[in-house]
Each structure stands twice: as C-alpha cells, then as structure tokens.
C-alpha cells in the first residue's frame with residue numbers, strides 16, 4: 001500500500017502542478033469499501049485521515065469506533081453511496097460528510113436527525129453545543145447514465161434554487177458543502193471532463209450567492225481512472241479506492 005500511495009501521490013502532485021493548484025487544495029478520500037478493517041488500519045498508519053464507504057452498514061462496521069489519525073485529528077468517514085431514507089439516521093451517526101444527497105426530503109430528514117444527535121466527538125447532546133453538525137454534498141448525475149443515482153443534470157439548478165428559498169437558517173445542523181459526481185465510466189478519463197466542468201460552474205455560481213451556500217466550496221469528483229481530469233477541473237476531494245487498496249473482490253463482502 002505504501003507503494004500504491006507513493007504512485008498515487010505522484011499523479012496528484014503532477015495534476016496539481018499542471019492545473020496550477022496547491023496540493024493542499026485537494027483532499028484524498030480513501031475508498032475502503034469491500035476492504036477489511038485491517039486495510040483501514042494500514043491506511044491510517046500511512047497517514048490517511050478521510051475514508052469513503054458506499055454502504056452505511058459497512059461504514060458502521062469500520063468507523064463506529066472513533067480513531068485518531070497520525071496527524072492527531074479524528075479519522076473522518078464519508079458516505080459516498082446512495083442512502084435509502086430509512087438509513088439516513090444511521091448514516092448521519094457514522095458519517096462526518098455524506099456526498100450522495102439528492103432530494104429535499106433527505107435534507108429535511110437529516111436536519112431533524114442531526115438536531116437530536118450528540119456533537120461529533122462528544123458523548124451526549126448539548127455537551128459540545130447542541131446537536132451534530134453534518135457536512136453534505138449533493139450528487140449530480142452529470143454523466144447522465146441511467147444506472148447512476150443523483151440529481152438529474154437538468155434539474156440540479158432548480159433544486160439548488162429551491163433550497164435557497166428556504167432561507168439561510170433553515171438547516172442549522174447541516175453544512176451544505178458542495179457537489180459530487182461520478183464521471184463517465186467509459187475507460188477514457190477525458191470523457192468526464194465536460195461533466196466535471198459542468199459541476200464546477202454550478203458550484204461556483206451557488207457559492208457566489210452566499211447565504212445557505214456560504215460553505216458551498218467543495219467539489220467531490222475524480223476516482224482512480226479520472227482523477228487528473230477532475231483535479232484540472234477543480235476537484236477538492238478525490239475518492240480513490242483501487243489505486244490505493246488494489247482491486248475489490250466483490251465475491252467477498254465485508255458485511
């Protein structure tokens with residue numbers, strides 16, 4: 001894994017250089033789905049701070065127990081797969097950030113749930129302020145593939161505008177951080193450039209509005225196959241599994 005990380009870091013550094021961006025502007029989220037808890041421990045020993053999981057149950061299995069990263073921070077769990085309504089509460093408990101929100105119902109439910117949870121890193125509600133503050137991103141189906149979830153690309157803007165009309169204080173326990181997408185799965189990274197650029201334009205437009213979008217500064221895009229293009233198009237969080245942990249063995253689920 002150490003060699004995988006070195007090779008990946010070289011790719012990230014080179015892409016940042018080409019894009020004229022600072023390496024610090026791109027967070028690496030280690031996608032540990034289908035890999036066992038030991039793989040997570042190994043990653044933490046190499047300096048990983050942020051992990052991504054697709055399924056809530058698998059996230060709970062690996063990230064319910066608080067862990068400390070090498071830099072002294074608390075290890076963060078990102079839920080990056082679609083979450084059914086009945087799993088939103090569990091997702092809010094285990095996650096620091098959910099990347100895959102795609103409905104106003106989910107936003108409203110998360111606000112309610114987070115108001116009733118203890119603050120992250122504390123044992124009880126009210127111990128550290130009131131309720132948990134959760135980061136969320138909206139997934140946009142910018143690749144326009146039927147199998148992928150997320151907001152329809154033609155409806156994403158109207159969706160964001162509808163949030164704006166709720167007013168700046170409608171969701172005190174949610175930090176609305178930005179947008180997420182999965183690039184086109186063609187095997188050619190360049191094919192995703194257009195959808196990454198679309199996402200960046202949408203994110204910039206709403207960040208500029210302030211209010212409920214005051215923290216809308218994140219773009220979660222780029223995976224093993226297309227992270228360079230994503231970084232060039234402004235990604236602030238790349239979600240990388242295969243390049244770090246190797247191929248996933250789908251015949252051996254961890255849950």
Ligand SMILES: *Cc1c(COP(=O)(O)O)cnc(C)c1O
Nearest residue numbers: 031054080223224239240241242
């Ligand atoms: C699995 C997954 C990733 C990681 O993909 P790799 O190609 O293994 O890097 C990133 N994002 C999402 C949403 C995923 O489901």
